[in-house]
Amino acid sequence: MAPRRSHKKSRAGCRRCKVRKIKCNEVHPRCGNCSKHGVLCDFEKHDDNQTSPDTPHATASASPTNSNCDSPSAATSPLPVTPSAPASTPAPLYRNPEPLPLTSTSKNNRMMELKLLHHYTTITCETLAISSPVSEKIWRETVPCLAFSGASFLADALLAVSALHLRSHAPQDQDLIRASHSYMASTFSEYSASLSKGITxxxxEALFxxxxxxxxxxxxxxxxxxDDGGDMKDRSGGYALPLSWFHSFQGVKAVVASSWQWLRNSGIVVPIIESQPALNLNLSGNPTFFSDLLIGVEEEVTxxxxxxxxxxxxxxAYQHAVAVLDWAHKIPHTGAPLVFLATVSRRFVELLEARRPRALAILASYFGLLKCLDSVWWLKGVARREVMGIVSLFDPDxxxxxxxxxxxxxxxLIDGDGIPADVWGADWAAEKALMDQASQSGSFVSHIELLSQMFSAMQNLPNNMPDALDPFTHQYALGREKASRQQQLLLSDELQGPEVD
Structure with missing residues (x-):
């Protein structure tokens, strides 16, 4: 038998060859075996550490105002540089040499986020816009893209709403309960921090x-x-008003008023606002469907x-709230009743907090209007539940x-979605005609334009000026001679919402 040829054992081979117990030719930056199989070599990692970190880092994210995921800047942004290799070397299949260290908990969290995002983009987004395909597309496609561009509080918000939507089908699912609360708590924290730094x-767009x-x-x-130990009952055990609804929707109004100089040109926000029917209020003082709610108002205020x-x-506050009721009563299926929460004045919310009978009666009629939107998951059962709660605060005598x-x-108390026209008090057949007429006479954006101008004027007034500003002062400062005195008063009152820095 021929003697075994002597050889020198090397310990300088790459880690992969050592693990496979095969000979490594020790060629840098990638050995022959790793090149053959098209995988990263331990030598590459060693060489690359001399110049740059092994794990690639994303380039700076796009500005939150960039809402298009397919924008040229996103499509052409440079990828992290791959370590150089000979031209004959196959490109590696993966950039990272090892799998991400996922624990079971983090993997569950990832799956929950994927589940919530999928549900949002396929189902929940359709429920945020009422009778508006354009707005629905924005909620489905543009909003997630904006969230991915750096607005993490917006991403948390859409995940929170998606979790709550899923919970409406599985009320006792503890994972969805935790997800809904956790994501919304994170939203509030970052959203509040952003507001405190100022709207820019x-x-x-992301804040709106x-x-x-x-x-x-x-x-x-x-x-x-x-189920969550919430505010359905007050301290005495009676019905508790959903005042948080007003505070949150008034917050939307405050953000719009504070940042309209930028939002007026937004391809995201303007279409959403334009999807709302034009706010054409009857301020003539003539009898309307809900004008009986104003009987005796002079005696009350004095x-x-x-x-x-x-x-x-x-x-x-009373006149404006009733005017919005009358407007929404004629076109309820458009989502017009939802505008009530954002447009009523701060003073009206104070009257609700004081439980003035007139304010409560107006609120009961508002919830009656929501019966037309009972098919929307986040409004289902609202009319019956809230009207019965408000009625319980009154003496039947x-x-x-x-x-x-x-x-x-x-x-x-009507069962089902069908409401007879004679019970509702309006002609359903005339609803579309009224909508067409409203679209020709203006838009919700024009209403906000006036509010924004008045808001700016109020911001520039001395601090000792009274809250109830003289309407003619506004009319003179803004050059809005065509706006009626009563409309100026109501719009001035409408601006008195939550303050935003």
Missing amino acids: ESNA LTAALIAFQSTASRIFAR SLDDDPARQMATRQ DEEWWPRLQWPLRIA
Whole structure:
């Protein structure tokens, strides 16, 4: 037998060859075996450490205002540099030499996020826009893209709403309950921090959309208030008003008023706002469907408020709220009733907090209007639940207010979606014609334009100016001679929402 040829054993081979117990030819930057199989070699990692980190880092994210995932800047952004190799060497299949260290917990979290994102983009987004394909497409495609571009609070918000939507089908699912609460808590934290730093051109769109999703979440959470120990009952055990709805929707109004200089040119926000029907309020003082809710208002404001400015604010709050009711009553299937939450004044919310009978009766009629939107998951059952709760606050022997509660009561107790026109009090066949007429007479954007100008004027006034500003001062400063005195008063009152830095 021929003697075994001697050889020198090397310990300088790559790790992969050592693990496979095969001879490594020790060629740098990639040995022959690794080149043959098209995988990264341990030598590459060693060589690359001399110049750059092994794990690739993403380039700077696009500005949050870039809402197009397929934009040229996104498509052409440079990828991390791959370590150089001979031209004959096959390209590696993976950039990372080892799998990501995923624990079972983090993997479960990833799967939950994928589940929520999929549900949002396929189903939930369709429920955020009522009768508006354009707005629906924005919620489906553009909003997630904006969230991915750096607005993490917006991403958390859409995941929170998606979790709540899924929970509506599985109320006791603890994973969905935790996800909904956790993502919304994260949303509030980062959203509040961004607001405290100030609204800018770069974050205005994301803040508006997040405020809208917070409002959706606040409204839909009422469905689970009993399960979550929420605010369905007050301290005395009676019915608790859903005041959080008003606070969250008023927050949307405040963000819009503060950042309209940038939002007015947004290809995201403007179409969403334009999808709302034009806010054409009847301020003539002539009898309307809900005008009985204003009977006796003068006696109330003079007997309960001593300050003339306070009396004016109270009177305006009632008049404006009823005008919005009358407008929405004619076109309820368009989603018009939802505008009520954002457009009523801060003073009206204060009257609700004080549980003034007139404010409660107006609110009951508002919830009656929502019966037309009972098929929307986050509004399902709202009309019956809230109207019955408000009615429980009145004495059935109250001859002044009990008769004015009969309309919302009849509407709320109807089974099914069909509401007879004679019970509703409007001609359903005329709804489309009214919508067409409204679209020709203006848009919701024009209403916001006026609000924004007035908001700017109010911001520039001395701090000692009264809250109830003289309408002619506005008219002179803004050059809006065509705006009626009463409309200026109501719009001025409407601006008195939550403050935003």
